[in-house]
Amino acid sequence: MEKVIGRLTAPTPKFFKVLRNIGLVLATVGGTIVTAPVSLPIIVTTIGGYVALAGGVISAVCQLTTTDKENNVIQ
Template identity: 75%
Template sequence: MNVIKRAKAPTPKFFKVLRNIGLVLAAVGGTILAAPVALPVAIVSIGGYIAVAGGVISAVSQLTSTKDAIQ
């Protein structure tokens, strides 16, 4: 199964919830990075890590499919 078919295949409920959590983390990280006020460097660094982690969680969760959908 290629990546496009896998992305279009149905996603299990657990991974849908995990994908949504990843999207929220990415949004929070992006908000921290784009804050209009000056934030300490440590907080901005943590925001970057949160954004990347949220993106990875969302991408991996989206590409997860059931065994039935693969066949």
């Protein structure tokens, strides 16, 4: 558990920061579609749910990515 907390607080490489932000945007767009106050077709709502899920997973994985400074390796 300590290793996960350490990875969360460690610096994230620039590429993964950009990818994380894209994931956050996808999650927001998907969440907005799913919770829209108007009646949308089922397929649109389903796709919105999948987009929100994918955005959340992308953001979480990118946040846990760190760099090994000694070997210059992405972990």
